[in-house]
Amino acid sequence: MLDIRNLHVSVDGKPILKGLDLSVKAGEVHAIMGPNGSGKSTLAHVLAGREGYVVSSGEILYQGSNLLELNVEERAQQGILLAFQYPVEIPGVANVYFLKAALNALRRHRGLPELDAIDFLALIRNKLKQMEMDESLLYRPVNQGFSGGEKKRNEILQMVLLEPTLALLDESDSGLDIDALKVVAAGINGLRSPQRAIVLVTHYQRLLDYVVPDKVHVLADGRIARSGGRELAIELERTGYGTPADHPGRQAATP
Amino acid sequence: MLKEATKLDELVSREYQHGFHTDLETDTLSQGLNEAVIRLISAKKEEPEFMLDWRLQAYRHWLTMREPGWSTIHHPPIDYQAISYYSAPKSRQDGPQSLAEVDPELLRTYEKLGVPLQEREILAGVAVDAVFDSVSVATTFKAKLGELGIIFCSFSEAVREHPELVRQYLGSVVPYTDNYFASLNSAVFSDGSFCYIPPGVHCPMELSTYFRINAINTGQFERTLIIADRDSYVSYLEGCTAPMRDENQLHAAVVELIALENAQIRYATVQNWYPGDKEGRGGIYNFVTKRGECRGDNSRISWTQVETGSAITWKYPSVILRGDNAQGEFHSVALTNNYQQADTGTKMIHLGRNTRSNIVSKGISAGHGHNAYRGLVKMAKSAVGARNYSQCDSLLLGDKCAAHTFPYIEVKHPSARVEHEATTSRIGEDQLFYCQSRGLSAEDAVSMIVNGFCKEVFQELPMEFAVEAQKLLGVSLEGSIG
Numbered sequence: 126m127l128d129i130r131n132l133h134v135s136v137d138g139k140p141i142l143k144g145l146d147l148s149v150k151a152g153e154v155h156a157i158m159g160p161n162g163s164g165k166s167t168l169a170h171v172l173a174g175r176e177g178y179v180v181s182s183g184e185i186l187y188q189g190s191n192l193l194e195l196n197v198e199e200r201a202q203q204g205i206l207l208a209f210q211y212p213v214e215i216p217g218v219a220n221v222y223f224l225k226a227a228l229n230a231l232r233r234h235r236g237l238p239e240l241d242a243i244d245f246l247a248l249i250r251n252k253l254k255q256m257e258m259d260e261s262l263l264y265r266p267v268n269q270g271f272s273g274g275e276k277k278r279n280e281i282l283q284m285v286l287l288e289p290t291l292a293l294l295d296e297s298d299s300g301l302d303i304d305a306l307k308v309v310a311a312g313i314n315g316l317r318s319p320q321r322a323i324v325l326v327t328h329y330q331r332l333l334d335y336v337v338p339d340k341v342h343v344l345a346d347g348r349i350a351r352s353g354g355r356e357l358a359i360e361l362e363r364t365g366y367g368t369p370a371d372h373p374g375r376q377a378a379t380p
Numbered sequence: 381m382l383k384e385a386t387k388l389d390e391l392v393s394r395e396y397q398h399g400f401h402t403d404l405e406t407d408t409l410s411q412g413l414n415e416a417v418i419r420l421i422s423a424k425k426e427e428p429e430f431m432l433d434w435r436l437q438a439y440r441h442w443l444t445m446r447e448p449g450w451s452t453i454h455h456p457p458i459d460y461q462a463i464s465y466y467s468a469p470k471s472r473q474d475g476p477q478s479l480a481e482v483d484p485e486l487l488r489t490y491e492k493l494g495v496p497l498q499e500r501e502i503l504a505g506v507a508v509d510a511v512f513d514s515v516s517v518a519t520t521f522k523a524k525l526g527e528l529g530i531i532f533c534s535f536s537e538a539v540r541e542h543p544e545l546v547r548q549y550l551g552s553v554v555p556y557t558d559n560y561f562a563s564l565n566s567a568v569f570s571d572g573s574f575c576y577i578p579p580g581v582h583c584p585m586e587l588s589t590y591f592r593i594n595a596i597n598t599g600q601f602e603r604t605l606i607i608a609d610r611d612s613y614v615s616y617l618e619g620c621t622a623p624m625r626d627e628n629q630l631h632a633a634v635v636e637l638i639a640l641e642n643a644q645i646r647y648a649t650v651q652n653w654y655p656g657d658k659e660g661r662g663g664i665y666n667f668v669t670k671r672g673e674c675r676g677d678n679s680r681i682s683w684t685q686v687e688t689g690s691a692i693t694w695k696y697p698s699v700i701l702r703g704d705n706a707q708g709e710f711h712s713v714a715l716t717n718n719y720q721q722a723d724t725g726t727k728m729i730h731l732g733r734n735t736r737s738n739i740v741s742k743g744i745s746a747g748h749g750h751n752a753y754r755g756l757v758k759m760a761k762s763a764v765g766a767r768n769y770s771q772c773d774s775l776l777l778g779d780k781c782a783a784h785t786f787p788y789i790e791v792k793h794p795s796a797r798v799e800h801e802a803t804t805s806r807i808g809e810d811q812l813f814y815c816q817s818r819g820l821s822a823e824d825a826v827s828m829i830v831n832g833f834c835k836e837v838f839q840e841l842p843m844e845f846a847v848e849a850q851k852l853l854g855v856s857l858e859g860s861i862g
Contacts, residue, residue, distance in 0.1 A: 173813075173817050174816075174817070175813055176809065176813070196816075197813060197816035197817055198816045198817075198819050198822070200817075201816065201819035206818075207817055209814065212814065213808065213814045215811055215814070215815075215828070215829060216832055216833065217832030217833055217834070217835035218831070223815075223818075223828070226818075226820060227818035227819055227820060230818070230819040230821070230824070231819045234819065266832065287818070
């Protein structure tokens with residue numbers, strides 16, 4: 126489904142990804158791990174099409190086509206969805222309105238009829254229950270005044286609502302207490318399907334106790350340094366990343 | 381960002397949708413202004429003597445005045461002798477008594493603008509006093525309102541039919557000496573709307589007027605007077621569009637509101653006049669004086685405006701809070717795109733005890749637009765315990781536009797309290813990316829974010845106007861990001 130070959134990406138003229146290769150098949154869950162500044166979030170944002178991330182060489186094939194030719198909304202319409210590490214606030218825009226607009230934009234693209242308010246509400250209430258979220262979150266402005274945990278759940282809520290083909294999760298576990306982590310993990314596990322690929326970007330292997338990946342990759346200095354199965358994550362938990370970025374004194378690049 | 385900017389530029393540069401011109405036989409005075417012209421206007425309208433005298437006094441006063449120079453707006457000098465001061469559709473001479481008698485061309489124009497009078501009559505329950513150029517040509521729901529004793533008619537008709545009311549209230553809030561443009565209007569005003577709500581009556585429908593400027597080089601000088609007598613309530617909607625034009629057109633309207641004891645007036649405007657082209661050519665010059673007086677105790681006046689059109693907007697809908705416990709409100713969304721300029725805001729003059737005022741201003745600048753909020757909050761010595769809260773937010777789209785805030789505060793009583801908050805923000809790249817990464821197009825994303833920014837103001841609009849206002853922002857505002 127996703128084939129990344131020799132990808133070089135720089136931000137503000139600074140190289141972040143330096144020849145990254147990654148191949149993800151439908152039905153698989155991949156975990157991308159690595160120390161701060163190794164380029165994990167950059168990878169997620171490049172896939173989603175964020176401005177300012179300059180691809181200097183390499184290619185990204187998504188479902189056999191050149192992903193880099195598509196703009197942000199086209200990628201979303203093709204089924205790529207990024208759960209943000211830091212979701213932004215949109216004052217004055219009710220969450221329910223935002224979610225409905227997003228779903229209907231995708232439905233339009235897929236040639237499906239748009240859902241009206243009543244049908245949408247029935248659908249979203251169901252998904253809220255699944256994410257153990259309070260209905261009042263629907264009527265607050267998007268992410269405004271949400272706690273850290275509520276924001277993360279709201280991101281996964283969008284995943285279960287929009288049903289992407291390629292789900293990218295950027296540190297969806299960070300800052301969560303154990304109960305919230307279990308809910309988020311359950312949401313992600315519910316997404317697992319033979320037609321769907323999931324890429325988890327995470328700093329800690331804690332999430333992987335609940336969402337068991339098919340493959341684990343360690344990103345270091347802009348490249349995949351090691352790949353393996355679930356056991357690699359556990360080993361890392363014990364030994365640390367062992368890259369220079371982990372040593373104090375070395376400045377970490379901001380993803 | 382470059383790619384987005386290009387796409388958004390395309391959206392911004394979309395042609396003005398209401399830019400068409402209707403050919404009607406018009407009865408237009410030749411250009412120029414002098415006492416003879418004013419006498420002619422008054423005679424054409426068969427006005428009583430007091431009205432002509434008032435016009436002449438205003439004109440003589442106007443001759444002693446100069447255009448105000450204190451605002452942030454810039455424009456080439458206006459040649460007041462190159463303007464024709466009266467234009468009316470010819471059919472007016474026969475005085476259409478029903479829609480059937482109205483020039484079909486005119487009705488088609490309204491249909492293009494989305495103002496199907498007949499449908500509105502039946503569906504919306506809105507009485508429309510349609511002003512085409514300078515003379516009202518159709519008034520609906522009059523009979524129904526008449527049963528309640530409500531007077532809702534053209535200004536000309538009010539002068540003829542209810543001279544005592546006009547005489548009592550005209551100029552009592554905005555005197556003909558008030559300012560340059562108000563004086564000019566007082567001298568030459570052609571027509572407008574008049575509304576009187578008798579004591580104890582709650583007006584059962586939204587009253588509405590659509591304004592439209594149509595004749596080339598004809599200044600439009602509307603005059604509106606609304607009186608809410610004791611314990612009454614009225615909500616009034618004003619919406620405007622204008623056809624495309626090469627020459628700049630001067631518009632200098634005056635609106636006066638008077639709320640007596642326990643009365644409430646809500647006045648809402650959606651202004652979408654031709655803003656000029658992408659290079660800043662053409663467009664309406666809109667110099668408006670709007671002021672309400674809470675004359676009685678416990679009276680309330682609120683102004684809500686959505687200003688997206690005109691090359692120049694110069695208006696400060698204000699409230700004089702004379703009665704004790706009176707409340708004044710001002711809610712504004714002003715959008716400037718391309719080379720539009722807006723200098724707008726309000727004045728809240730607190731005279732009575734425990735008076736309250738609330739100001740919410742949302743300025744949006746895109747393209748090369750200039751947007752200034754100018755507000756005065758004045759607490760007189762008599763304003764014991766008065767309170768004001770002002771909130772002025774500016775949103776910038778792109779890096780060639782500008783936003784300014786000029787709050788003026790005068791407090792003469794120690795118990796009065798004034799609060800002012802102001803923010804300026806740029807539409808966030810992060811917000812856009814977030815929305816687009818959910819499959820929303822750039823235009824939908826911008827529209828959503830800006831509508832969110834304006835939400836507090838839109839909430840003040842009656843439902844059908846709120847929808848219209850959102851659409852309007854959707855069309856005229858989708859664009860330009862920094």
